[in-house]
Amino acid sequence: MDASADDLSGLLVAIDHVGVAVPDLDAAIAFHTGVLGLRVVHREVNADQGVAEAMLAPVGDAAAAAQVQLIAPVHATSPIARFLDRRGPGLQHVAYRVSDVDAAAAVLRPLGVRLLYDFAKQGTRGSRINFLHPSDAGGVLVELVELAR
C-alpha cells in the first residue's frame, strides 16, 4: 500500500453499500424484503451516529453483493433526522469499501478533499468509517468503510 498514491485505486476494494434514509425502519424493511426480495443480514443501533439501521442483501449472494443500508433516526437531532427534514426519505450516501480507512484519508486530504471526521469512527458491525464532504465529492455523501477484521 502506497500512502503517497494520488488516488484511492490501491485502497478501493468494492462498492460496499448504498445508504437510504427512512423515517420508519420496520416499514422500510417490510418493503425491501416483501417487495424487492432482499433479506436482512444485520440490524443494529449506533448510538454514536443516532441511527437504527439494517443491512440487506440479495438472497443468494450476501457475501459478494453490495448491500442496502436502511437508516432511521433514533432521536430528533440525529444527522439522519436532519436529512429527512431537509430532503425527505431516499438515497443518502454511497459507501466504498477500502482496505485501510486511515490510509484513504491520508491520500484524500492532500488532494483537498475534506473528511467529516478527523479520525475514523465506528460503523456497522465494528467497521471503521469516515465520510467525504459532499461538496468535495460531486454532491454525493461518500462513506469509506474498512471492515472489521
Ligand code: CO
Ligand atoms: Co453507510
